[in-house]
Amino acid sequence: MQEKSVSEAIYFRRSVRIYDPTKLIETEKVKKCINQAMLSPSSSNMQLWEFHHIISEDFKNKISKYCFNQPAAKTAKQLVVVVVRRDLWRNRLSSNIRNIKSTFSKTEKIESSKQEKKALYYYQKLVPLIYSDFIGIKGFFKKIYVKIFGIFKPMYQEVSSGDVRVITHKSAALAAQSFMISMAAIGYDTCPMEGFDSKRIKKQLNLPSASEISMIIGCGIRKNNGVYGERFRVPSSETYHVH
Numbered sequence: 001m002q003e004k005s006v007s008e009a010i011y012f013r014r015s016v017r018i019y020d021p022t023k024l025i026e027t028e029k030v031k032k033c034i035n036q037a038m039l040s041p042s043s044s045n046m047q048l049w050e051f052h053h054i055i056s057e058d059f060k061n062k063i064s065k066y067c068f069n070q071p072a073a074k075t076a077k078q079l080v081v082v083v084v085r086r087d088l089w090r091n092r093l094s095s096n097i098r099n100i101k102s103t104f105s106k107t108e109k110i111e112s113s114k115q116e117k118k119a120l121y122y123y124q125k126l127v128p129l130i131y132s133d134f135i136g137i138k139g140f141f142k143k144i145y146v147k148i149f150g151i152f153k154p155m156y157q158e159v160s161s162g163d164v165r166v167i168t169h170k171s172a173a174l175a176a177q178s179f180m181i182s183m184a185a186i187g188y189d190t191c192p193m194e195g196f197d198s199k200r201i202k203k204q205l206n207l208p209s210a211s212e213i214s215m216i217i218g219c220g221i222r223k224n225n226g227v228y229g230e231r232f233r234v235p236s237s238e239t240y241h242v243h
């Protein structure tokens with residue numbers, strides 16, 4: 001079957017709450033969609049996400065129980081748990097630095113050495129400034145600094161611990177959407193969920209307490225009554241603004 005175009009996939013995607021028990025989905029195809037999700041942009045290319053692909057029936061039932069057995073989880077054939085791993089920032093930072101060094105080692109030009117210095121400065125000095133924090137104390141002082149010096153010149157404002165949390169969740173949510181659109185392109189249905197007991201699910205997945213669950217995505221093929229009603233959107237006059 002031919003894949004849907006981006007527009008077709010976007011229109012096809014609905015949050016499906018009831019999946020057809022008789023229609024199977026292929027694990028490899030779902031895995032391919034997860035790999036496509038990993039091609040999503042992420043803040044500073046930090047890729048502070050993880051995708052836990054739940055394929056075993058037994059495991060799925062356990063996770064579903066912690067999603068309060070809502071139909072989108074209970075009837076799903078598989079689940080994908082999108083996890084935010086802010087705690088891995090040093091590790092991802094090192095990967096980016098290694099990548100910069102290896103990329104620039106292949107080129108000799110003087111111009112590229114300037115670019116390398118700039119890129120290394122960004123990852124070695126600026127990114128740690130944003131991510132490093134000690135129980136929010138450093139973030140508090142960073143915020144005060146920004147508030148004072150931001151009066152005199154434009155400054156990056158998102159420096160507190162809470163801001164970093166938003167930064168990491170934004171990127172994970174983009175990846176979740178890429179995953180759902182990739183699934184829609186091959187006629188597979190999904191439902192993003194945030195109604196779950198994150199503490200119990202983290203324990204079930206052996207995740208550290210510093211990790212956070214962005215979303216759990218139910219996957220399967222829709223039943224006729226699997227979509228609850230017509231798509232509803234407020235008028236774009238309320239949400240679209242031209243300047």
Ligand SMILES: Cc1cc2nc3c(=O)[nH]c(=O)nc-3n(C[C@H](O)[C@H](O)[C@H](O)COP(=O)(O)O)c2cc1C
Nearest residue numbers: 013014015016017070072191192193194195215231
């Ligand atoms: C972050 C997020 C969390 C959501 N959580 C749930 C959920 O826990 N259970 C559920 O049935 N739907 C959940 N939804 C689905 C929304 O209700 C749904 O996207 C919205 O009603 C629009 O419908 P549509 O996706 O079919 O266009 C969630 C959606 C998002 C983006």
